[in-house]
Amino acid sequence: MGIAVDRTKTFGNAIDGDNYLNASSGIKSWMFTLDHKRIGVMYLIGVTFALFLAGIFALVLRSELFTANKMFLTEAQYNQMFTLHGAVMVFAFIIPSIPAALGNFVLPMMLGVKDVAFPRLNLCSFYLWVIGTLFLMLTLMMGGLDTGWTFYTPYSLKTNTGVIFATFGAFVLGFSSIFTGLNFLVTINTMRPPGMTWFKMPLFLWSLYATSIIQILATPVLGITLLLLLAERIMQIGIFNPAYGGDPVLFQHFFWFYSHPAVYIMILPGMGVISELISVHSRKKIFGYSFIAFSSVAIALLGFLVWGHHMFTSGQSALVTIIFSAITFTVAVPSAVKVFNWLATMYKGCISLTTPMCYALSFIFLFGIGGLTGLFLGTLSTDIHLHDTYFVVAHFHFVMVGGTLTALLGGLFHWWPKMFGRMYNEFVGRIGCFLVFAGFNLTFFPQFVMGSRGMPRRYARYDPEFEIFHQWSTFGAFVLGIGILISFVCLAYAAFKGPRCAGNPWGASSLEWQSSSPPDFHNFVHNVALCDPYDFSTQELDEELDTFVHREFMEPEEKPVPEVEPQHT
Amino acid sequence: MVNQLFSLIAQATGGQEKTEQAGADKSAGAEVPLGSTPADSAGGPTAPAPSDPYEYSYGDYWFPERASDFAAEVDWLFYFIFWVCVIFFAIIVAVMVGFVIKYRKRPGHMAPLPSPSHNTKLEILWSVLPSFLLVFMFVAGASGYFKQRIVPEGAYETHIEASQFNWQFTTERGDITEDLHMVVNEPFKLTMESRDVLHSWFVPAFRQKMDVVPGRYSEVWVKPTKIGIFRLYCAEYCGDGHSLMKRNVIVHESWDDFNKATIWKDEEHTPEENGQRLYKINCAGCHSIDGSVKTGPSFLGKYGSDEPLTTGAMQTVDDNYIISSILEPQKDIVEGYGPRSQMPTFKGKLSPKQIRYIIAYMKTLK
Numbered sequence: 001m002g003i004a005v006d007r008t009k010t011f012g013n014a015i016d017g018d019n020y021l022n023a024s025s026g027i028k029s030w031m032f033t034l035d036h037k038r039i040g041v042m043y044l045i046g047v048t049f050a051l052f053l054a055g056i057f058a059l060v061l062r063s064e065l066f067t068a069n070k071m072f073l074t075e076a077q078y079n080q081m082f083t084l085h086g087a088v089m090v091f092a093f094i095i096p097s098i099p100a101a102l103g104n105f106v107l108p109m110m111l112g113v114k115d116v117a118f119p120r121l122n123l124c125s126f127y128l129w130v131i132g133t134l135f136l137m138l139t140l141m142m143g144g145l146d147t148g149w150t151f152y153t154p155y156s157l158k159t160n161t162g163v164i165f166a167t168f169g170a171f172v173l174g175f176s177s178i179f180t181g182l183n184f185l186v187t188i189n190t191m192r193p194p195g196m197t198w199f200k201m202p203l204f205l206w207s208l209y210a211t212s213i214i215q216i217l218a219t220p221v222l223g224i225t226l227l228l229l230l231a232e233r234i235m236q237i238g239i240f241n242p243a244y245g246g247d248p249v250l251f252q253h254f255f256w257f258y259s260h261p262a263v264y265i266m267i268l269p270g271m272g273v274i275s276e277l278i279s280v281h282s283r284k285k286i287f288g289y290s291f292i293a294f295s296s297v298a299i300a301l302l303g304f305l306v307w308g309h310h311m312f313t314s315g316q317s318a319l320v321t322i323i324f325s326a327i328t329f330t331v332a333v334p335s336a337v338k339v340f341n342w343l344a345t346m347y348k349g350c351i352s353l354t355t356p357m358c359y360a361l362s363f364i365f366l367f368g369i370g371g372l373t374g375l376f377l378g379t380l381s382t383d384i385h386l387h388d389t390y391f392v393v394a395h396f397h398f399v400m401v402g403g404t405l406t407a408l409l410g411g412l413f414h415w416w417p418k419m420f421g422r423m424y425n426e427f428v429g430r431i432g433c434f435l436v437f438a439g440f441n442l443t444f445f446p447q448f449v450m451g452s453r454g455m456p457r458r459y460a461r462y463d464p465e466f467e468i469f470h471q472w473s474t475f476g477a478f479v480l481g482i483g484i485l486i487s488f489v490c491l492a493y494a495a496f497k498g499p500r501c502a503g504n505p506w507g508a509s510s511l512e513w514q515s516s517s518p519p520d521f522h523n524f525v526h527n528v529a530l531c532d533p534y535d536f537s538t539q540e541l542d543e544e545l546d547t548f549v550h551r552e553f554m555e556p557e558e559k560p561v562p563e564v565e566p567q568h569t
Numbered sequence: 570m571v572n573q574l575f576s577l578i579a580q581a582t583g584g585q586e587k588t589e590q591a592g593a594d595k596s597a598g599a600e601v602p603l604g605s606t607p608a609d610s611a612g613g614p615t616a617p618a619p620s621d622p623y624e625y626s627y628g629d630y631w632f633p634e635r636a637s638d639f640a641a642e643v644d645w646l647f648y649f650i651f652w653v654c655v656i657f658f659a660i661i662v663a664v665m666v667g668f669v670i671k672y673r674k675r676p677g678h679m680a681p682l683p684s685p686s687h688n689t690k691l692e693i694l695w696s697v698l699p700s701f702l703l704v705f706m707f708v709a710g711a712s713g714y715f716k717q718r719i720v721p722e723g724a725y726e727t728h729i730e731a732s733q734f735n736w737q738f739t740t741e742r743g744d745i746t747e748d749l750h751m752v753v754n755e756p757f758k759l760t761m762e763s764r765d766v767l768h769s770w771f772v773p774a775f776r777q778k779m780d781v782v783p784g785r786y787s788e789v790w791v792k793p794t795k796i797g798i799f800r801l802y803c804a805e806y807c808g809d810g811h812s813l814m815k816r817n818v819i820v821h822e823s824w825d826d827f828n829k830a831t832i833w834k835d836e837e838h839t840p841e842e843n844g845q846r847l848y849k850i851n852c853a854g855c856h857s858i859d860g861s862v863k864t865g866p867s868f869l870g871k872y873g874s875d876e877p878l879t880t881g882a883m884q885t886v887d888d889n890y891i892i893s894s895i896l897e898p899q900k901d902i903v904e905g906y907g908p909r910s911q912m913p914t915f916k917g918k919l920s921p922k923q924i925r926y927i928i929a930y931m932k933t934l935k
């Protein structure tokens with residue numbers, strides 16, 4: 001046993017050696033790159049830009065809501081703010097965030113391969129994201145958009161604002177999402193290395209696989225719906241507009257047939273990230289691997305059957321309403337299973353409160369609230385009261401922000417040393433995490449209370465008794481904003497100036513850590529040693545490199561190191 | 570067949586138990602001699618109600634006050650789920666924090682302790698056991714939903730027309746009112762239609778909500794159990810003035826008070842008073858009278874003023890211009906409200922006489 005390799009070259013820090021960042025230079029080498037790692041980094045820069053843009057919209061609208069009456073926005077401007085906040089956050093940030101940015105970087109490396117199955121499609125997906133986002137930006141200059149991110153008809157057919165640009169943008173972003181999903185699905189199906197069976201994959205891959213299924217099956221429905229909306233708006237063909245014999249509720253069915261599964265496009269990758277973080281930073285094998293893996297698939301499949309729970313008050317038939325309510329409750333089970341399994345993983349572990357672990361714990365807390373408050377909304381009689389109030393707003397922010405954004409940040413801190421070969425500052429990272437956690441709760445918890453007290457959504461002006469809740473919420477939003485800013489500044493600083501670190505600082509077992517940091521252009525300069533992704537006893541500390549190395553590579557200490565041809569899969 | 574199923578379940582859960590009594594009360598109410606004492610102000614409350622209509626009654630921490638017969642059940646179920654969630658959440662956080670403290674990496678605990686990585690029995694247990702609670706929530710929620718959705722026979726019918734950004738209420742007798750008037754402990758069936766886009770009828774104190782969809786009627790019913798004034802909101806986003814689309818629900822003590830408040834006879838009022846009432850019913854959603862700009866311009870000082878049009882011409886706001894604006898809103902639009910006016914036409918909705926009342930009222934707003 002024992003594979004003889006140059007350990008410094010293969011597992012050490014590669015900032016001065018060969019890595020994907022310095023493999024070629026110049027703007028064109030990035031623009032036309034087919035390297036999944038560079039595409040992932042470009043995606044990351046893109047979605048971060050979208051996050052900050054939509055975040056600024058959020059702070060503007062929260063500021064407007066600081067008092068019950070007008071602060072500085074007219075009703076029409078306020079409506080544009082919440083619409084663009086929602087549309088940019090959902091279509092340009094959350095949906096691509098974890099799969100396209102982190103997933104792109106990590107997925108092929110977790111499989112121990114050089115790239116995704118279709119590198120050109122991958123680049124195409126990125127440029128579609130750019131084009132789609134530009135169309136959304138263009139909306140800003142073309143009279144804005146005030147339909148809400150849901151584009152509900154018939155209002156979206158009547159408003160004077162830039163519905164055509166925005167829906168076209170969302171349509172293009174949908175294709176970007178489909179391409180990413182298709183790519184990942186084929187990659188996981190066909191490129192798993194010999195020996196990595198389905199149940200030996202890291203759970204992040206299971207969650208990406210489940211996500212990809214949804215992206216491929218559900219997103220086309222959004223595309224068709226948006227095309228029909230465009231056709232209706234331009235040609236008045238009478239599909240959604242009651243003035244021409246159409247049905248506005250039909251639009252809601254079409255829209256949520258995509259957008260409810262899309263909720264799981266947003267949260268499943270986050271759950272996958274958390275499964276990795278908890279296991280690695282507790283140094284414990286993940287508890288109940290197969291339950292977590294199957295729960296991802298169960299969520300993906302059941303997610304297709306519950307779209308009607310967005311429409312309990314829409315006037316859809318009572319029988320359908322009851323069926324949707326019943327199926328909605330079944331989704332609660334696999335989500336709860338995951339939380340229990342994460343907790344059980346920590347049992348008897350050796351928990352380091354690193355920044356990624358802090359984010360993971362914060363995820364369990366916030367997703368716990370987000371998931372549990374879903375029960376109030378799945379229950380019919382309480383939903384009739386809570387529907388379209390701030391209770392719903394708070395619920396989905398707890399899932400989308402408390403879940404997905406927290407998981408994204410945790411995942412970034414976790415894989416940052418791998419991506420850039422430099423360590424972030426742990427102290428600043430934890431401060432950022434704490435501010436995100438505290439600010440988030442301060443922002444959204446009061447919204448539950450005001451929602452159940454009857455504060456409707458999407459209100460530019462509100463009754464004075466809700467003012468105190470709104471003021472806490474606005475205050476929290478700024479704390480949250482500062483927390484996110486600190487986290488990203490911490491990451492950006494680390495990428496350029498942080499202390500260098502070697503290939504596997506966490507002692508993690510999944511294959512992406514069996515490379516130098518940052519990874520070589522070809523990902524691995526030697527054949528990887530397959531192992532259980534959650535068996536951390538396979539990793540041994542190499543004191544010379546100050547990093548963990550798979551024990552197969554540790555053996556021949558005294559023997560001269562023979563030259564090994566780099567083998568590229 | 571589905572309806573039969575529903576009524577069976579509803580009977581089992583008590584949804585229609587008050588049906589006959591409700592019908593009897595309603596017919597008695599309709600026979601009250603009408604118009605003997607006309608209401609003294611435009612749509613103003615005459616029922617024993619808080620003197621300040623915006624006085625807020627707090628209810629409990631999570632809810633506004635309960636004012637309908639299913640509010641208590643909704644609240645009970647909410648609190649049931651609430652405590653289930655609190656208990657689960659407390660356990661999750663306690664276990665999480667406990668493990669972090671107990672198993673944190675520290676001198677003397679630098680490696681994980683051996684423990685199994687799966688336990689099928691335990692995992693099946695924690696998947697299946699909470700499901701019983703979920704089944705209970707579903708059944709309780711569905712049975713409450715039947716009560717919220719199945720309208721008892723013989724309920725008093727009020728017609729509601731929603732439009733951007735206005736609610737209009739028509740009683741069975743045909744009187745149009747600015748606010749929604751109801752009588753305590755009487756079932757009211759509200760038949761709603763929309764003139765333009767989606768709206769949603771939402772009264773938090775009643776724990777009841779229903780979308781108003783253009784092109785079809787939607788029905789909702791409620792039996793108020795408390796005398797007073799409650800908020801009615803539009804809960805489905807409908808455009809610029811969405812957050813201003815609010816009205817009051819006035820619950821009266823008796824049909825007598827109800828009639829006093831709803832019945833209005835033009836001939837007993839001055840044209841200005843008639844105009845004020847028509848303004849509140851038709852125009853107040855978009856036009857203020859205090860100078861503030863809502864979706865449309867304020868009526869304050871508008872009569873007789875000169876306004877620039879989108880065409881660049883100046884237009885004096887005189888009788889002719891007001892009539893043309895009401896009947897053909899797209900014709901001459903004031904600068905800043907174009908290129909397409911959001912105002913619907915009132916052709917066929919307001920009679921020539923009513924338009925003259927509105928003009929008379931506008932003249933008073935200086």
